Structures are given as C-alpha cells and as structure tokens.
Amino acid sequence: MLLNYLRLLLLPFSIIYGMAILIRKKLYDWGLMRSVKFDLPVICVGNLAVGGSGKTPTTEYLVKLLAGYKIAILSRGYGRKTKGFIVANGAATAETIGDEPLQYHQKFTGVTVAVCEDRVNGIKQLKENHDLVILDDAFQHRAVRAGFNIVLFEFRKLGTLQFLLPAGNLRDVFSSRKRADILLVTKSPVPLLHVAQQAAINELQPNANQPVLHSYLKYGDLIHLYHNESRTLESIKDFEIFLLTGIANPAPLIEELEKFTKTIKHEEFRDHYAFKNDDIKKLKSVFLASTKKDKIIITTEKDSKRLRATGFEDLLVDLPVYYLPIEVELFEEDKITFDELILNYVKSNRRNR
Incomplete structure (x- = not known):
C-alpha cells in the first residue's frame, strides 16, 4: 500500500518523462534525429515495459528458427562491468558481457554474441561477417532503424493500468507499438480461450497489417x-x-x-x-x-x-x-504466421554474398 502511494507521488515525473519520450519520438519520425538503416536483415526484439516480458526466450526461438544463417546477437549487456564493443569468447563471464548474452553464448555454438551500448557501432562491426543481426532489447533505441520489430506484451498485464517510469514500469508510450511488425503476447495461459485471445487484440488495437500473435512458456x-x-x-x-x-x-x-x-x-x-x-x-x-x-x-x-x-x-x-530452463512456443496457427513472416523477411532482405 505504501509503495502505491509513493508511486502516486511520482506521477508528475512520469508526465515529464512521457513528454520527453514523445518529443524524442517525433524528432526521429520527422528525420531531425538520425536513424541508421543497414543493408542486412536486422530483427529487433523489445517491449515497452522494464523487463520480464520474455525477450530472452523469444530471442532464443529466433536463433533456432534461423539456424541456417550466420547469426549475430547484439545486446547492451545490462549489468556488465565493462564498456564498449565486446565479442563473447571462452573467457566471457556475466561480469564481462552480462548474464543474458552469456546464456546465448553458452547455448548456441556458431552464433556470434556481442555487446555494445552503441548499437549502430555494434552492427557496423558485425555486419560484414553475418547474414543477419538480432537486436536484444532495442526497440527504444531509435538510432538503429531495424528492418523487423517484434514487440512483446505480457498476457497478464494487458488490461491493467500501467504508468510510465518512475511511477510505473513503462519506459515507452503505448502508441509506440504502432512501429512494430509483430505484436507478440507472451506467457499466455494454456489452453488459450478465444475470448482471451480477442481481448488481447482489442487491448492492443493493432494496425491492419499488424498481426497479434500469442506465445506461452514451456519448461524443461x-x-x-x-x-x-x-x-x-x-x-x-x-x-x-x-x-x-x-x-x-x-x-x-x-x-x-x-x-x-x-x-x-x-x-x-x-x-x-x-x-x-x-x-x-x-x-x-x-x-x-x-x-x-x-x-x-x-x-x-x-x-x-x-x-x-x-x-x-x-x-x-x-x-x-x-x-x-524455459522456452517460448507459439500456438499452432500463430507459429505458422510468425515463422513465415520472419523467414520471408530474412530471405527477401539478405545481401547477395
């Protein structure tokens, strides 16, 4: 209860934060702030809230789906004690590259895992030797114009009142979802009732060309x-x-x-x-x-x-x-749609090498 009161006291700061986000968003939309597009497929996995939406297992799902390509995963490396561009190797630890990049590196041989605060610089250093780059948690990073954006929404939080930071957990305004190519509802219940599926679509109000797909967690x-x-x-x-x-x-x-x-x-x-x-x-x-x-x-x-x-x-x-361990799995029809959209994007945007 005390925490709720404290959050209410922070609401004015959330309003200021929201105004700053909207101004920044417009500067990118109008081209006054530069957004770099690259000549290889760049898939961004992100969300609007702070943590907990399932970005890590979704990224791992993409790696398995795209196993026939030379993949690089680029992350900020949150929580690491280092700075700059680093490619994971046998000496990597959670302190040098972060816990999630270390998980990717140890799980997927043949996949390059790198960390860099500057995503533009990171992609520049990776693009020549890879078929595609997966950006982990970079939807708010507008300096890169990703070719394909997947934005995650946790099932149980849809329909609940959420506030921007610092009063709440949202780090971006809800309207930003309109930039996404796929709206992926994660951690859905199994079985998923049609009425719950429709409720998520009603909440997200997608564009005509934005599929709302559902995934769930599978425990090993x-x-x-x-x-x-x-x-x-x-x-x-x-x-x-x-x-x-x-x-x-x-x-x-x-x-x-x-x-x-x-x-x-x-x-x-x-x-x-x-x-x-x-x-x-x-x-x-x-x-x-x-x-x-x-x-x-x-x-x-x-x-x-x-x-x-x-x-x-x-x-x-x-x-x-x-x-x-956990994995992300999609419901049957959604899986067909999701896989097809990703594979078609990568195939049609891959460079002639």
Whole structure:
C-alpha cells in the first residue's frame, strides 16, 4: 500500500518523462534525429515495459528458427562491468558481457554474441561477417532503424493500468507499438480461450497489417548447476523448494513450481542482481536448517550464469542446486504466421554474398 502511494507521488515525473519520450519520438519520425538503416536483415526484439516480458526466450526461438544463417546477437549487456564493443569468447563471464548474452553464448555454438551500448557501432562491426543481426532489447533505441520489430506484451498485464517510469514500469508510450511488425503476447495461459485471445487484440488495437500473435512458456528438465545431471519437475513432487531469483518477474515460475509443491521459500532479488557471498551463505544456512528430507534449491537459467561466474562453487557444489530452463512456443496457427513472416523477411532482405 505504501509503495502505491509513493508511486502516486511520482506521477508528475512520469508526465515529464512521457513528454520527453514523445518529443524524442517525433524528432526521429520527422528525420531531425538520425536513424541508421543497414543493408542486412536486422530483427529487433523489445517491449515497452522494464523487463520480464520474455525477450530472452523469444530471442532464443529466433536463433533456432534461423539456424541456417550466420547469426549475430547484439545486446547492451545490462549489468556488465565493462564498456564498449565486446565479442563473447571462452573467457566471457556475466561480469564481462552480462548474464543474458552469456546464456546465448553458452547455448548456441556458431552464433556470434556481442555487446555494445552503441548499437549502430555494434552492427557496423558485425555486419560484414553475418547474414543477419538480432537486436536484444532495442526497440527504444531509435538510432538503429531495424528492418523487423517484434514487440512483446505480457498476457497478464494487458488490461491493467500501467504508468510510465518512475511511477510505473513503462519506459515507452503505448502508441509506440504502432512501429512494430509483430505484436507478440507472451506467457499466455494454456489452453488459450478465444475470448482471451480477442481481448488481447482489442487491448492492443493493432494496425491492419499488424498481426497479434500469442506465445506461452514451456519448461524443461531441471539441470544441476555444476554436475552433468538433470531431473524432471515431476521428480520433485511435494519437495520443499528453496527458490533463488534475480529476475524481473518470477510469478510465472512460481506458478509452474506450485503445480508440484506448495512449500516454496523464495529469496527474491531485483533483475540482474549481482549475488554476494552473504546472500549465498544465508540461502545455504536456511536450506541446511530445514529438517525436511526431500528438499532442493532452484534458480533460473539467467541467474545460474551469475552464480557460476562469481565463485560460489565452494558454497553450493555439494548441494542439490538446479536451474530450470524455459522456452517460448507459439500456438499452432500463430507459429505458422510468425515463422513465415520472419523467414520471408530474412530471405527477401539478405545481401547477395
């Protein structure tokens, strides 16, 4: 309740922020601020809110769909302690390139992963040796004129009143969605009722040429943080779960885990949080103090990159600590439309090499 009052106090600043966004938007629309277009396919995956819409698994979906091409993923590398243009290599850590780029780099061999605050400079350094560039979280970065924009909206937040920063979580005005080529509703319920699907379309009010497509999260098997070992979610039925997260929106993950157990102790941190020794010691202490025989520590795949990178192995290696991978999947008809639009765009815009 107190937080809601504080947000109301910040509303005047949100109005000022919104005016600045609109002025900046018009300057780009009128050509008074320069937007660079490149001679290769550039796909941007973005959203209007701060974090939590599913950009990372959507980017991974694109990589799998476009596996026949030479792909580069370019990210800002949020949370890294470095600056400038860096291409991920075997020495990369979450501290040098950020947790999400590290996840891409370790998951996809043959895909170039790079980070750079200046997306124009980043694409210039990548374009000669790649067929296409995927921009991770760059919809607001108007200095690049991406050839294809995918804007994500979380299902459960559609229809709710949202405010611009700092009073709310929106970092762009709702009208910006009109620049998108696809409006992708993420984290949809399964099954998806037609009435819910239509409600999303009514809320987003797309242009005539803007498809509104729906995706959902698909959870994999739990994977041990340090050992070559995995187990199904079904195998932890009625376990006591000690959940550690540093992501923007852990609610869908908690809902999935609650299908298997009602005993979840959640240590929650902000998105991209750099875990400290004291955080892990506290988690270990609480875990060991539990008298329940069947218990497990679970984190997200993104969080696992920071846990591995910061030298916590001595504290965690002997514990049952696992991460839960997720994938994005689209409903059948939407999948056909989505895949066709992406593949046709890349094919028709690829350079003759």
